Amino acid sequence: MMKRIARTRPSKIPLRWRLTIWYLLTLGVILLLFSAFLYWQLRRNLYAQVDSTLQLAASQALLNIDTDGDRIAFQNIDGPSGAGQHPNDDLAFYLLAPDGALVDRLGLETAVSPQMPPQAGYVTLVTGDDTWRIYTQAVTTGDAAGWVQVAQNMDPIDETLERLLNQMTIGVPLALVLVGVGGLFLAGRALAPIAGISRTAQSISGSDLNRRIHYQGPADELGQLAQTFDEMLDRLQATFERERRFTGDASHELRTPLAALKGRIGVTLSKPRPALEYIDTLQEMEGQVDRLIQLSNDLLFIARLDQRQRPLQMGLITLHDFIGAIMDQVSPLAEVKHIDLRETIADDLTVQGDIDLLIRLFLNLLDNAIKYTPDGGKVTVTAQVKHQQVEIVISDTGPGIPAEHLPHLFERFYRVEGDRARLQPGSGQGGAGLGLAIAYEIARAHGGQLRVESLPNQGATFVLQLPIR
Numbered sequence: 001m002m003k004r005i006a007r008t009r010p011s012k013i014p015l016r017w018r019l020t021i022w023y024l025l026t027l028g029v030i031l032l033l034f035s036a037f038l039y040w041q042l043r044r045n046l047y048a049q050v051d052s053t054l055q056l057a058a059s060q061a062l063l064n065i066d067t068d069g070d071r072i073a074f075q076n077i078d079g080p081s082g083a084g085q086h087p088n089d090d091l092a093f094y095l096l097a098p099d100g101a102l103v104d105r106l107g108l109e110t111a112v113s114p115q116m117p118p119q120a121g122y123v124t125l126v127t128g129d130d131t132w133r134i135y136t137q138a139v140t141t142g143d144a145a146g147w148v149q150v151a152q153n154m155d156p157i158d159e160t161l162e163r164l165l166n167q168m169t170i171g172v173p174l175a176l177v178l179v180g181v182g183g184l185f186l187a188g189r190a191l192a193p194i195a196g197i198s199r200t201a202q203s204i205s206g207s208d209l210n211r212r213i214h215y216q217g218p219a220d221e222l223g224q225l226a227q228t229f230d231e232m233l234d235r236l237q238a239t240f241e242r243e244r245r246f247t248g249d250a251s252h253e254l255r256t257p258l259a260a261l262k263g264r265i266g267v268t269l270s271k272p273r274p275a276l277e278y279i280d281t282l283q284e285m286e287g288q289v290d291r292l293i294q295l296s297n298d299l300l301f302i303a304r305l306d307q308r309q310r311p312l313q314m315g316l317i318t319l320h321d322f323i324g325a326i327m328d329q330v331s332p333l334a335e336v337k338h339i340d341l342r343e344t345i346a347d348d349l350t351v352q353g354d355i356d357l358l359i360r361l362f363l364n365l366l367d368n369a370i371k372y373t374p375d376g377g378k379v380t381v382t383a384q385v386k387h388q389q390v391e392i393v394i395s396d397t398g399p400g401i402p403a404e405h406l407p408h409l410f411e412r413f414y415r416v417e418g419d420r421a422r423l424q425p426g427s428g429q430g431g432a433g434l435g436l437a438i439a440y441e442i443a444r445a446h447g448g449q450l451r452v453e454s455l456p457n458q459g460a461t462f463v464l465q466l467p468i469r
């Protein structure tokens, strides 16, 4: 069954916009939190600063108080500059009787009226447009008692805070707009190669798999994506071409014997003939039909192997006995050509495998070895354990295989002799070029490997590696 990728509902907003929106939302929240923090922090600090100024001023004012019996008054009635004692001329100082009646005042003229009834500590008063911060402290000097109050207008501070708030109200949205435009531009630039990739993907059709992205940018995520895409196209193209070649070759292989049959029938039917001649023709036709049956069986077999229709029937196989039985089967062919056929395999060597498939594999390899080895030659089979694998080697003393054919030898319908052998039905070497392809697929289905080694005129060596399970 094909795997499906789970999909969420596709969004109609382009990715570029979605990225920017998410970015802006995140940045907006961060900026808001940061601005709020900044505002509250500044407000707190400014207020704390005012409170400590008021307290300091009150302590200094206490030093400048005169007593006259139970009356109290500021020493420096002329103003703060006279004594230089008062730290701040933005401040208003009041002296109050214990009952809260105003006794004396100093500093700012237009200050707020004193707080009634007096109570030690800080208080914030709003009078008309102004906001005042007032600090009250008790006074006890000799018999005299009362209160000293220091007031400061908070409007300059509130104005500073308001200015900051106004700047933030303009600055934050402006920053978001600028960042949004920049983000949109950057997202567009970052995603531009994707548009190129999808354009290429759209222009690729089943009949034209030649196009590639050939991404020129850096080897980042997109570079890797483009490269993976190109490599996938390479593989697809190779598979497509193999399939195309396979179909072409298969039809060619089927057509040749069919055309021969048709020609033969036409010639035979062209005039009446003696019965013996019909028998002769039919016998020859039977040979062609056998070839066709063999070919279609091979094709069917390879198709089933490809589709893994039949699970492997794995079993334990004792190699010595197994290869011995196959050799018995092919020995009549070897005897005809006086070929020395022998094996050296340890009695206890075993492999796990599907016996029917392995019979087919070894029959193909031994059949070829005997077929291509000249009279009086030698075919040997050896086996040993190597690198956690069983390695079975089939060598012959035939003509070998020219180096340029080796890379293609296991391809379907590939023949070293090309069409020549097939066109000579009598030669006995006219296979369809599927035998080695089948052997290769069987080895692969077992999780093993089949490879060939050959030097000119030094015979061919096929090496089969099967995993030990």
Ligand code: ADP
Pocket: 364, 368, 369, 370, 372, 373, 396, 398, 399, 400, 401, 409, 414, 415, 416, 417, 429, 430, 431, 432, 433, 434, 435, 436, 437, 459, 460
């Ligand atoms: P065929 O059925 O035509 O023999 P194979 O797939 O079995 O097809 O073999 C493909 C080609 O490999 C053959 O055309 C043959 O030339 C070459 N070949 C296979 N085995 C040997 C061998 N032992 N010695 C020399 N050539 C071989």
